[in-house]
Amino acid sequence: MYVTGGGCILNSMKIHARTERLLLRNWTPDDVAPYAELVADPDVMRQIGNGKPRSRTYAEEFVAEQIRHQETRGWMRFVVEAAATGAFAGFCGFDDKTGRLDFGWRYEKAFWGKGYGFEAAAAALYVAQNAFGLTRITCQSVLNNPGSIRIMQKLGMSEIGIEMSSGETVVVYGFAEEWPEGL
Ligand SMILES: CC(C)(COP(=O)(O)OP(=O)(O)OC[C@H]1O[C@@H](n2cnc3c(N)ncnc32)[C@H](O)[C@@H]1OP(=O)(O)O)[C@@H](O)C(=O)NCCC(=O)NCCS
Structure with a gap:
């Protein structure tokens, strides 16, 4: 894996990491269209929040928010793109809206089940x-x-609590040494 600290600029695009098959990069306004398509897919959104697909307006606001974060603090939900084709796959990264540092991911169905997550x-x-x-x-x-939880476990995280979120019971994972008493 190739990882950049200060950020590598490729064709004016800031790349945060390059893996064997993927790029993790900053957002651009051109990402609104594929992201709107992603969040309009009921299968993608079924296990997220209220489980319902989201609108184009939601996608526009989300991308604008990520761009604000990348310009100020540098980190956010990074765009994940297929390195070979440049296809938009989804996102993987960080958000602190809830007061905790949440690490999450969301991909188009064509990318599921191939180890990309x-x-x-x-x-x-x-x-x-x-x-x-x-x-x-x-x-x-x-x-x-199970796919999402398995990714957490493969990252070396373990269960640190169970709580309610958007009316659903959720399991929260973290690094045990950072959460010695759980949540
Ligand atoms: C959940 C999601 C991110 C998984 O991504 P992915 O690229 O398919 O995951 P990977 O292929 O890297 O698989 C990771 C592990 O989970 C397992 N896994 C993946 N999907 C699974 C499923 N549906 N059921 C059981 N295990 C699954 C894989 O076998 C692998 O484990 P292994 O290495 O021990 O075999 C993807 O399905 C997705 O974007 N879903 C919609 C959005 C979403 O639910 N986001 C998470 C919200 S918490």
Whole structure:
């Protein structure tokens, strides 16, 4: 994996990490269209928040928010792109809206089940810890999202609590040494 600290600029695009098959990069306004398509897919959104697909307006606001974060603090939910084709795959990265540092991921169906989720998560975690010095990172998932929970476990995280989120029971994962007493 190739990881940049200050950020590598390729065709004016800031790249945070390059893995065997993926790039983790900054957002551009051109990402609104593929991201709107992603969040309009009921299968993608079924195990997220209220489980409902989201609008184009939501996608526009989300991308604008990520661009604000990348311009100010540098980290956010990184775009994940297929290195070979440049296709938009989804996102993987960090958000602190809830007061905790949440690490999450979301991909188009064509990318599921091929190891991309873990590949991107391992790279994003490396960038977070080594380029941005982020700590006390947590992930959360509804109980019936085995792929997402498996990624957390493969990253070396363990269960640190169970709580309610958007009316759903969720499991929260973190690094046990950073959460010795759980949540
Ligand atoms: C959940 C998601 C990120 C998984 O991504 P992915 O690229 O398919 O995951 P990977 O291929 O890297 O697989 C990671 C591990 O999970 C396992 N896994 C993946 N999908 C699984 C499923 N549906 N059921 C059981 N295990 C699954 C894989 O076998 C692998 O484990 P292994 O290495 O021990 O075999 C992807 O399905 C997705 O974007 N879903 C929609 C959005 C979402 O739910 N986001 C997470 C919200 S918490």
